[in-house]
Amino acid sequence: MMHALPELARNSVEEFVKSKKVISPPEKLSPEMTGKSGVFVCIKNNGRLRGCIGTFMPCCGNIAEETIRNAISAASGDPRFPAVSETELSDLEFTVDVLSPPEKVEEISTLDHKKYGVIVSNGPRRGLLLPNLEGVDSVEEQLRITRIKAGISEDEPAEIFRFEVQRYR
Numbered sequence: 287m288m289h290a291l292p293e294l295a296r297n298s299v300e301e302f303v304k305s306k307k308v309i310s311p312p313e314k315l316s317p318e319m320t321g322k323s324g325v326f327v328c329i330k331n332n333g334r335l336r337g338c339i340g341t342f343m344p345c346c347g348n349i350a351e352e353t354i355r356n357a358i359s360a361a362s363g364d365p366r367f368p369a370v371s372e373t374e375l376s377d378l379e380f381t382v383d384v385l386s387p388p389e390k391v392e393e394i395s396t397l398d399h400k401k402y403g404v405i406v407s408n409g410p411r412r413g414l415l416l417p418n419l420e421g422v423d424s425v426e427e428q429l430r431i432t433r434i435k436a437g438i439s440e441d442e443p444a445e446i447f448r449f450e451v452q453r454y455r
Contacts, residue, residue, distance in 0.1 A: 290316045291382040291454040295327045295357035302358045311350035319350035324385035327356040337364040382454045388447035399428040402448040406432040
């Protein structure tokens with residue numbers, strides 16, 4: 287059975303793709319939908335990434351609203367992919383990652399690519415990579431990819447932050 291957060295993400299995308307309407311959060315929120323947190327919604331189609339958008343800090347009133355907003359963005363606004371079409375809806379799988387507040391990293395040795403996601407920043411340039419991703423097998427690889435996403439070269443200084451996620455499938 288699908289967890290309530292990925293189900294909310296799916297319902298949000300289905301309604302938006304079919305009618306261009308944004309659903310409201312459930313009247314009675316489950317405990318993991320309350321509170322405020324950054325949320326990433328990732329969509330896969332037959333195991334392949336189809337969209338992934340999120341916020342590392344909360345932008346909405348609660349996790350349910352954040353999930354709805356980011357699910358629609360992942361389906362319609364990820365610049366790497368065309369918008370999700372109605373014919374794809376039945377093939378989509380959703381994961382929702384609820385992020386802990388980021389904490390500054392002083393020593394790279396305190397990172398673990400399976401446990402922590404990372405944010406790398408230099409001024410306004412910022413990149414984020416979720417933890418425990420397929421094909422990312424070391425902290426060094428995680429940081430390299432995140433720097434590329436941020437447009438920060440290997441020889442430029444950068445602040446590093448880490449965060450944990452609760453992943454819902």
